[in-house]
Amino acid sequence: MHYPRSPEKIIVMQHLQTFDVSPRLPKRLEPLAELARNLWWTWEPEARKLFRHLDPDLWHRTGHNPVRMLQLCRQTRLLELSKDDDYVSEMESVYRRFKTYLARPDTYGNRIPLNPAVAYFCAEFGFHESLPNYSGGLGILSADHCKTASDLGLNFCGVTLLYRHGYFKQQIDRKGLQEAISLNQNFHHLALSPARVEEEPLFVTVELLDRTVTVKVWELKVGRIPVYLLDTDIEKNRPEDRLITEHLYGGDLEMRIRQEIVLGIGGVRTLRALGIEPEVYHMNEGHSAFLSLERIRHMVATEGLRYYPGLQAVAASNVFTTHTPVPAGNDAFPREMMDLYFSKYTDEVGISFDDFFRLGQPELEGDDRFSMTILALRTSRHANGVSKLHGDVSRGLWSGLWPDVPVREVPITSITNGVHAKTWLAPEFQKFYNQYLGVDWDEHLTEPDYWRRLIDIPDEVLWETHQFLKSRLIDFVRDCTRQHRSRMGESPEQIRTINGLLHPDILTIGFARRFAAYKRGKLLLSDKERLVRLIRNSERPVQFIFAGKAHPKDELGKKLIEEVFRFSREADVQHAFVFVENYDTYVARRLCQGVDVWLNTPLRPLEASGTSGMKAAINGVVNFSVLDGWWYEGFNGKNGWAIAPEATVGSAELQNPTDTESLFYILEHQIIPLYYAKPDSRLPLAWIQLMRESIRSVTPFFNTERMLKEYSKRMYQPAAAAFARLRENRYRAAVGLADWKHGIRTEWNKIRIESVTTSPPVSGPLKVGDQLEVAARIALGPVRPVDIRVQTYVGETENESMRNAAPVDLSEMQPAGQPGVYWFRGIVTTKESGSYGFNVRVIPAHRDLLHDHELRLITWAK
Secondary structure (H helix, E strand, O other): OOOOOOOOOOOOOOOOOOOOOOOOOOHHHHHHHHHHOOOOHHHOOOHHHHHHHOHHHHHOOOOOHHHHHHOOOOOOHHHHHOOOEEEEEEEEHHHHHHHHHHOOOOOOOOOOOOOOEEEEOOOOOOOOOOOOOOOHHHHHHHHHHHHHHHHHOEEEEEEEEOOOOOOOOEEEOOOOOOOEEEOOOOHHHHHHOOOEOOOOOOOOEEEEEEEEEEEEEEEEEEOOOEEEEEEEEOOOOOOHHHHOOOOOOOHHHHHHHHHHHHHHHHHHHHHHOOOOOOOOOEEHHHHHHHHHOOOOOOOOHHHHHOOOHHHHHHHHHHEEEEOOOOHHHEEEEHHHHHHHHHHHHHHHHHOOHHHHHEEEOOOOOOOOOEHHHHHHHHHHOOEEOOOOHHHHHHHHHHHHOOOOHHHHHHOOOEEOOEEOHHOOOOOHHHHHHHOOOOOOHHHHHHOHHHHHHHOOOOOOHHHHHHHHHHHHHHHHHHHHHHHHHHHHHOHHHHHHHHHHHOOOOOOEEEEOOOOHHHOOOHHHHHHHHHHHHHOOOOOEEEEEEOOOOOOOHHHHHHHHHHHHHHOHHHOOOOOEEEOOOOOOOHHHHHHHHHOOOOEEOOOOOOOOOOOOHHHHHOOOEEEEOOOOOOOHHHOOOOEEEEEOOOOOOHHHHHHHHHHHHHHHHHHHHHHHHHHHOOOOOHHHHHHHHHHHHHHHHHHHHHHHHHHHHHHHHHHHHHHHHHHHHHHHHHHHHHHHHHHHHHHHHHHHHHHHEEEEEEOOOOOOOOOOOOEEEEEEEEEOOOOOOEEEEEEEEEEEEOOOEEEEEEEEOOOEEEHHHHHHHHEEEEEEOOOOOOEEEEEEEEOOOOOOOOOOOOOOOOOOOO
């Protein structure tokens, strides 16, 4: 017989002292502790499965955080599993794979001739939702970069700030207004450990104005590599300095400069304190560019170098990646603020404040701001955009820093982004890849021919796996919606309707990204009547899932979210149009793996790269996007759709109507009919072939393994080699280069191109294959011929402009009979018919210049 229990008497006590009790890990399960503290588990499904199996409910309540799970898991459950031979055997198998991974000798890094030490700085890293130290795409890319550096065995470490409140947790209220909820993280609940030197926790200091700020250093293990995170929220700091690492991208301009001083200067000091001596410093965006100043200061203080030789050595070994295609997106500080924070610096390195300020000053007359992107460009000899199109945009955007240099020769190249495949690929896909492609499929990521073997995967397997992931996504969206509406106090009847939300047999389109104006998150809503007709079509309906955050200070972005959310609650569409709140890496994985179509609608050409579409494509999801960023390269005409492919770049007012019409036309006449075409009444065979082509065409190129190998070959190895040469014999070459540059700059304006002749004369007819000798008589004055290159610049002409131009050296030199005057000759071979033009120019030349326009000096024939 059961008797009702009396309610326990609750005793309220003042000054109550609390304490936590963690379980004691049984000896047989001790490897779990090591696995939990290395983020290798984030890209290994079997490792995640181990922790999820401990307690599925706790796994979700902790935000998929193994460290916190091991602090909260019931002792009885751990004891139970320690006696479960199957579980222990699986754990031991995963642990052996982990140890094998860490010790593997045959990595890419061990095979290449030069594997330099690289320090990679970024303001955010998005490794996993359990470590919310990121806001969006920049952080996700930097994390994927680190994971792949580990996979490839590169000599690599990361540096960032550790934010007490992270970015923010997003909640949407009844009206659709975004609320930013602070996270208030306990770092001891994360996979972090205090960095140590000689067994003591590491602290470094940074000078801010009239005081010294102490920075605590944490270490995060990411496979084989470490990432160091800097934290000012410690008791010995002033309250205002503890706030420096409170929020990611929070505060005003003064808070931003303090954060960037701690990141750049504090980051370099951290590596020095740890005994790490990078040969290459990679700045992922300009937030960390102050690192260049600290490197120069240290060389001046410890090596006896002057400032300008130090600048040569630092710039030779710096790599800078820009992600922002508009000037307004780059941090810039007023002259007065820079004077406050760096007046002592100029005294330490022995230069005037004006010379210092010019490092970050735009070329525009009267612009008295110090740009972090310009600082990064002027203190780096290796710079890149993140897609081919973005490289073009960046060269145009920053061409003012290289006056008189043709835009196509501005020294900013491009390395197209990728994604870390094992992080973003659904485990179910990995499972059938193991079966049909081989268990070593991830060793062949960058081999296009290997991925043709996708044909071996049966249609039924591919489709059924996709449908499973889609059903899982719908269950996930229903759960999120149920929690959201419960929090808003909706009635049980309203909440029960969620069971009919979305359907796995309906074409499902996903849109998820940062809600900034240029992303055009409401472009689909530009024609609501047409959209409603698509949703309510009884024979071939469409459903939509939206997600995304706006920066807390971006009022326009928040307004866009409000409009999308309000539309999602309209009675005639709310069963098939959903906004999922709190977009993070977990929501991203579910969406990228489960929708049928990935929609992207940026305003051309403002999408630097974008990687969400890549994550979708490797999971068989088909892209439907504006030809911007990576899709400009990835679209091949048969692996998805391009919105308004013939449209040109223009304002939103010009692009919006064209893109809206194209979007709906392609949906109505191509995408929807193809999805619902089932000739055998069972499988959409044409759609499955489209999925297969999406995977085949995107996977081998748009991955971070290909990306990192490009960085290694084109950036890291050349930068390290250049640095090694300049630092030899106590930086003798750096001193020589600085002195040579000073001399060339002083004398350059004395160079004159006196005459240019051709043989035969260009006024006569030429045939393809003919040779044209170009001769230029040039007065060099005191400049030596060995210090210059003379080139003819040849290109197609149209309306008095020249395109597709390229330089040809006039390398034959002989004296012209007067002191300092020479003839330079060379041959131009005609290769194609058309109208052509040419000019002659002189540029500096030195064996230690890393690109032609390093001095930004060029003289053209007039």
